[in-house]
Each structure stands twice: as C-alpha cells, then as structure tokens.
Amino acid sequence: MKCDPKLIDKVCDYLGGDLNSEPCQIIKEHMEKCHNCEIFIDKIKKTVEIYQKAESCDCVPENVTRNLFLKLNLCEPKNSERSQ
Amino acid sequence: MEIGPEQETQIVRKAQTGDRVALSQLVSIYTNRIYHLALRLTGNEQDAEDVLQETFLIMIKKIKQFQMKSSFYTWLYRIAVNVGLRRLKTKPFKYQHVSIDDPDIERISSMEAQEWPVIDYDRISKKKFRKKLDSAIEQLPEIYRTVFILRDLHELSTEDTAKILNITPSNAKIRLMRARNFLKDHLENLVKAEAMI
Numbered sequence: 001m002k003c004d005p006k007l008i009d010k011v012c013d014y015l016g017g018d019l020n021s022e023p024c025q026i027i028k029e030h031m032e033k034c035h036n037c038e039i040f041i042d043k044i045k046k047t048v049e050i051y052q053k054a055e056s057c058d059c060v061p062e063n064v065t066r067n068l069f070l071k072l073n074l075c076e077p078k079n080s081e082r083s084q
Numbered sequence: 085m086e087i088g089p090e091q092e093t094q095i096v097r098k099a100q101t102g103d104r105v106a107l108s109q110l111v112s113i114y115t116n117r118i119y120h121l122a123l124r125l126t127g128n129e130q131d132a133e134d135v136l137q138e139t140f141l142i143m144i145k146k147i148k149q150f151q152m153k154s155s156f157y158t159w160l161y162r163i164a165v166n167v168g169l170r171r172l173k174t175k176p177f178k179y180q181h182v183s184i185d186d187p188d189i190e191r192i193s194s195m196e197a198q199e200w201p202v203i204d205y206d207r208i209s210k211k212k213f214r215k216k217l218d219s220a221i222e223q224l225p226e227i228y229r230t231v232f233i234l235r236d237l238h239e240l241s242t243e244d245t246a247k248i249l250n251i252t253p254s255n256a257k258i259r260l261m262r263a264r265n266f267l268k269d270h271l272e273n274l275v276k277a278e279a280m281i
Contacts, residue, residue, distance in 0.1 A: 012186060015264060016257030017242065039199050040187070046200055047268040048236050054217050055237050060119045064133050068115060071137045072144060074108045 220270040232263035
C-alpha cells in the first residue's frame with residue numbers, strides 16, 4: 001500500500017520525537033497496515049540503539065580526568081565525598 | 085555518580101559561595117558527560133579534552149551568575165556546546181558537504197523494505213566498526229550533530245535540547261529526524277557492504 005500523504009507529517013513528527021514512547025495511535029494504526037513504514041521506523045530505532053550502545057562502551061581516560069583537576073586547581077573527590 | 089536534583093541544587097549553592105569541595109563535586113559529576121559530548125562534537129580526543137577543560141573553567145568563573153532559573157545541567161551543557169562549536173569553527177571541515185534530507189515517506193511506502201537481521205552488539209564495540217559509526221556522526225553538519233548528540237546519545241528531552249541550542253522544540257525535532265535518517269542510511273550502507281549486523 002502507499003502512505004496517506006496526510007500521515008507523512010505525523011510519521012516525520014514521530015521520527016523526531018521520543019522513539020521509546022508509545023507511538024501515537026494514528027502512527028500505530030498506520031504501522032499495522034504499512035509494513036514498509038514499520039520496517040523503516042524499526043531501522044531508525046535500531047540505528048539509535050546501536051549508537052547508544054557504542055557510546056556506553058566508552059570511559060573517560062584517567063589522564064584526562066587527572067589533567068582536568070590539575071588545570072582547575074581542584075582536588076579530585078574521593079568516592080566517599082563525591083556527593084556529600 | 086548519580087545524585088538527585090535537590091542534592092545537586094545544594095551542591096550548586098555551595099559552589100556559588102566558592103566552596104572548592106562543591107566545585108570539585110560538580111566537576112566530578114559532569115566530567116563523563118561533558119567529555120563525551122565534546123568527543124562526539126569535535127571528533128577527536130585532544131579537542132575533547134580542551135573543550136572539557138575550557139567548559140569547567142568557564143563554569144567556575146561564571147557559576148555565581150547562574151540564577152537557578154533553568155536546571156544546572158542545561159546551563160552547563162550550553163557552555164560546553166558553545167565552547168565545542170567555537171572550536172569546530174577553527175578547524176577545516178573534514179568531510180565534503182553532505183545533503184541532509186527528510187525521509188522520503190512516499191518512497192519508503194512504495195519500495196520493498198528489507199528488515200535488518202538481529203544486531204550483534206559485540207561487533208559494535210570493535211574499533212573498526214566504531215570508527216565507521218563515528219565518521220558518520222562527523223559527516224553530519226553541526227546543526228544536526230548537536231541535536232543527535234544531546235537527544236539520542238545524552239537522552240535529554242526535546243525541550244532541554246531546544247533550550248541548550250536556543251532553537252524551538254519543533255526545530256529540534258525536525259533536525260533530529262533528519263540526523264537519524266542520515267545515520268540510518270549510512271548504517272544501511274555499512275550493513276550491505278560488510279554484512280556486519
């Protein structure tokens with residue numbers, strides 16, 4: 001099937017919004033009927049997921065943190081006093 | 085290090101009086117987030133470190149002017165984004181201009197879409213694949229890149245992202261949609277070329 005042009009704005013709005021939120025009813029109904037749109041939206045979700053996963057693998061190098069506190073002339077808090 | 089908003093407000097108030105321990109705590113709380121924001125924005129570790137240091141130097145200098153009208157992190161992120169964008173302006177753009185389009189829903193609806201197989205997350209952490217992901221972000225013009233980093237990598241709300249970038253929430257949504265679509269296309273090519281997912 002072809003997408004209803006009136007729906008395109010709503011699909012685009014959804015694509016720029018919170019992908020983890022429950023899709024608005026109109027998009028949900030559309031995706032049930034339009035397999036290609038469903039796949040397209042799923043790929044966008046997976047893309048975001050892959051980038052988020054890659055980002056979570058990273059840590060700040062220790063020397064970067066050390067240099068930062070030296071530059072700021074501050075003492076790096078010990079674990080016990082970080083949030084006190 | 086995760087703390088609640090009330091606890092953070094207390095630390096910010098102390099820091100505004102010049103309390104060095106409170107300043108250290110704020111730096112410690114936000115080092116990871118600001119470093120990764122800077123790294124994705126500038127695309128290299130040396131620039132990211134410089135942006136990190138400059139951001140916190142400005143924070144320390146200006147924290148007394150912070151009026152608690154917005155959340156502290158939106159204020160700090162705005163400083164970091166501005167420092168990062170200023171730094172980018174001093175560098176030649178590594179990639180040729182790329183066209184960032186809206187998704188063509190008409191085309192999508194009429195073509196035969198092929199699903200991606202299950203994602204192999206172990207491969208994502210591999211250096212070679214990671215480099216390709218990073219290079220796609222670097223190819224995004226900065227107005228799209230900033231929105232993608234803040235909304236999808238740092239998981240800020242549309243409203244906070246818009247405030248930080250001084251744009252409207254609907255503009256933030258349009259930019260995000262285009263950025264996601266561009267990265268999706270890039271990843272799709274990667275999938276086809278290397279069958280990595």
